[in-house]
Amino acid sequence: MTKHYPTARATMQEVAAAAGVSTATVSRVLNSPTSVSPELVVRVETAMQTLGYRPSRSARTLRSGRSLQRVGFLVSNIQNSFFTDVLKGVEQQLVARQIAIVVGNSNNDIGYEAINIELMLEEQVSGIIAQFTSTQRKFYQALLHSQAPIVCFDHVPEGLSLDCVMTNNRAAMAQATRHLIELGHRSFGLVGGPLSYITARERQAGFLDALHAAGIGDDAIWIENGDWQIDGSYAAANRLLARTPQPLALLTINNEATIGTLKALQERKLRIPEEVALVAFDEMAWAGAYNPPLTVVNQHPSYQGNAAAELLLARMAEPGRPIQQVVLEAELIVRQSSGMLVQ
Amino acid sequence: MTKHYPTARATMQEVAAAAGVSTATVSRVLNSPTSVSPELVVRVETAMQTLGYRPSRSARTLRSGRSLQRVGFLVSNIQNSFFTDVLKGVEQQLVARQIAIVVGNSNNDIGYEAINIELMLEEQVSGIIAQFTSTQRKFYQALLHSQAPIVCFDHVPEGLSLDCVMTNNRAAMAQATRHLIELGHRSFGLVGGPLSYITARERQAGFLDALHAAGIGDDAIWIENGDWQIDGSYAAANRLLARTPQPLALLTINNEATIGTLKALQERKLRIPEEVALVAFDEMAWAGAYNPPLTVVNQHPSYQGNAAAELLLARMAEPGRPIQQVVLEAELIVRQSSGMLVQ
DNA sequence: AATTATCCAGAAAACGATTACAATTACATT
DNA sequence: AATGTAATTGTAATCGTTTTCTGGATAATT
Numbered sequence A, B: 001m002t003k004h005y006p007t008a009r010a011t012m013q014e015v016a017a018a019a020g021v022s023t024a025t026v027s028r029v030l031n032s033p034t035s036v037s038p039e040l041v042v043r044v045e046t047a048m049q050t051l052g053y054r055p056s057r058s059a060r061t062l063r064s065g066r067s068l069q070r071v072g073f074l075v076s077n078i079q080n081s082f083f084t085d086v087l088k089g090v091e092q093q094l095v096a097r098q099i100a101i102v103v104g105n106s107n108n109d110i111g112y113e114a115i116n117i118e119l120m121l122e123e124q125v126s127g128i129i130a131q132f133t134s135t136q137r138k139f140y141q142a143l144l145h146s147q148a149p150i151v152c153f154d155h156v157p158e159g160l161s162l163d164c165v166m167t168n169n170r171a172a173m174a175q176a177t178r179h180l181i182e183l184g185h186r187s188f189g190l191v192g193g194p195l196s197y198i199t200a201r202e203r204q205a206g207f208l209d210a211l212h213a214a215g216i217g218d219d220a221i222w223i224e225n226g227d228w229q230i231d232g233s234y235a236a237a238n239r240l241l242a243r244t245p246q247p248l249a250l251l252t253i254n255n256e257a258t259i260g261t262l263k264a265l266q267e268r269k270l271r272i273p274e275e276v277a278l279v280a281f282d283e284m285a286w287a288g289a290y291n292p293p294l295t296v297v298n299q300h301p302s303y304q305g306n307a308a309a310e311l312l313l314a315r316m317a318e319p320g321r322p323i324q325q326v327v328l329e330a331e332l333i334v335r336q337s338s339g340m341l342v343q
Numbered sequence C: 001a002a003t004t005a006t007c008c009a010g011a012a013a014a015c016g017a018t019t020a021c022a023a024t025t026a027c028a029t030t
Numbered sequence D: 001a002a003t004g005t006a007a008t009t010g011t012a013a014t015c016g017t018t019t020t021c022t023g024g025a026t027a028a029t030t
Helices: A012-019 A023-031 A038-051 A057-064 A081-095 A110-122 A137-145 A169-182 A198-213 A230-242 A255-267 A301-317 B012-019 B023-031 B038-051 B057-064 B081-095 B110-122 B137-145 B169-182 B198-213 B230-242 B255-267 B301-317
Strands: A070-075 A100-105 A127-130 A150-153 A163-167 A188-192 A221-225 A248-252 A276-281 A295-298 A325-328 A331-333 B070-075 B100-105 B127-130 B150-153 B163-167 B188-192 B221-225 B248-252 B276-281 B295-298 B325-328 B331-333
Touching (some): A012 A023, A057 B057, A070 A110, A081 A301, A100 A110, A100 B081, A100 B110, A110 A137, A110 B081, A110 B100, A150 A301, A163 A169, A163 A301, A169 A276, A169 A331, A188 A198, A188 A230, A188 A255, A198 A221, A230 A248, A230 A255, B012 B023, B023 B038, B070 B081, B070 B110, B081 B100, B100 B110, B127 B301, B150 B301, B163 B169, B169 B248, B169 B276, B169 B331, B188 B198, B188 B230, B198 B221, B221 B230, B230 B248, B248 B255, B255 B276
Parallel strands (some): A070 A100, A150 A163, A163 A325, A188 A221, A188 A248, A248 A276, A276 A295, B070 B100, B127 B150, B188 B221, B188 B248, B248 B276, B276 B295
Antiparallel strands (some): A100 B100, A295 A331, B295 B331
16 A cells, blocks of 8 residues: 655646635635534545645735745854754744745845845745844835834844843853852953943953942953854954953853864863863853863844744734743853862 | 825836837837837836836736746745854845745744745745755655755755755864864864754764764764754763763854854863864854853855856756756864963 | 534635746847 | 747646635424
């Protein structure tokens, strides 16, 4: 008994003919089976089975207007594990609901981002989950006017009110810094990010909050900002290490900054945590396998993805609902790079 | 002079009316502008501009049958950087051509993979670039019968003939092993993968090729196979390290195996490369920032993505063309984890 | 028993594009 | 001047669904 795989795609017409009903009935079986007599339901369903019927999304979307079935996922760098971790969370929520995900990767380029946005709108995505490349509102005018439901994560462009999910960045960074203080470190460096991003500003503020609260003087605080990416952070870390006394306790602003910093440390043959202690923002698959294992701030990215998907679904279902922000607390995972109280 | 953003989406009808032409002409301006008089082209184009017209992909796809505009990208684990690196390469090729990418992540689960495949087929993707979760043909019958153009990368399920792009795995692993031999190492371990995958078998074969060619006896060769993933590889590495004399030269079968192995090494406080030398399969963003920097085999994933996209485009354009395999040579990036000739 | 309400299924009109075909025009050829 | 040809443009059918509207059958109410 071999299963039958039709060569060409069967249409609703053919299913209707095979079941001896009208296409309207087939459609009803698909969309609201309760409104069709049980007898016909089975007849139609077996017809669908044997013909290997698969409804055309294009036709559905075209006819019904709404396309509850396609969602865009836009990020600045698809190679960054934070974003793919979020994507996984989004996927979990959406695939179960038969919603396809269209990905767009701007690769940190506003131009590509614009192309991707256009593409998504043409695709008639019913919503977009985005980590925008820029903080400037002007780049998103067209998107905003398209009326598409949007959920941001990581950061929201200046002056826009949108649903979003974020980490409590200030508290997270403060906690990480406090951890370093409690370990007895006395001078502190931050490999930061571009201050045009609220995310970078908040994390920096958290860093300073903790330091000032502990009465650490400004002469023991160094900050160099990179560009969220490996190379820029590598340069920033090098600037920092060149003018900084050791021992030093270092924090990084995100996962790529961590890699750049590690590279700089590695090249300068500085020992972690003896000469330079480190707490990294963002958990990474290999953080526990690093030598030494890295103490990190975990933003729970896949959970953020879940939350973003839920927000989007809610917004799509009820466009008029109030704008909502979901703020998640991060978790400090203490490993060895931050140094130890007892050596 | 503010740009006009229409609230509701304009249709081709409206554009036609605004430009004082028929919808056929508007369509032609879109699809083969040369067949329309220049004068009308500009009239139509300005009408599209002012109305903010954006063609409906659903309608296009429905009417034209072909949907040259949507491609599926299916992987077993979207969190694995090798796959996202490939995705980036695919993206580069496709977005420029206005083709959207629908991602599917099976998360190493055949069931989820099947759901994703169904979803993609419903989406009427015009082709699929896939890194299949299983090697067993039976899981892909429905997909195959759908007639959708498919390009595999990483591996091809048993007994299927499909376009694909792969690394010359055997040669790559042999080269890596030879590197270790030349460095003077004398016993060798492999943290391998499931041998049901041709990819794992080939890499293992390359490992043995080089060893046998150098006259290394079987008593100096250890192999433990994991599951391509971190945890399984961690366990395999632990088995290996438990029954292996040091010094040892180790190879890993992929990036996740590397992380698992590193974790095991780290826990056992084994020094790299003094006690255990290491060559890792797959370049990773942080490989050069590890302590010590990791010698790796680089598969050029984003280039593989480019190639896969090109293959798919070619197949979509000409379904009858002969099946083609693209085999890429990998590159050994020598850093410090493999040990040094001169200490 | 007559009337009304309820339910179910079909007919047919959309949705927004593409495209075969027909019609018009302009131009070249004789 | 008449005819043929090529280049443009328009008309209308069509893609595969959903959905409104309508009719007929059955059940419920009086």
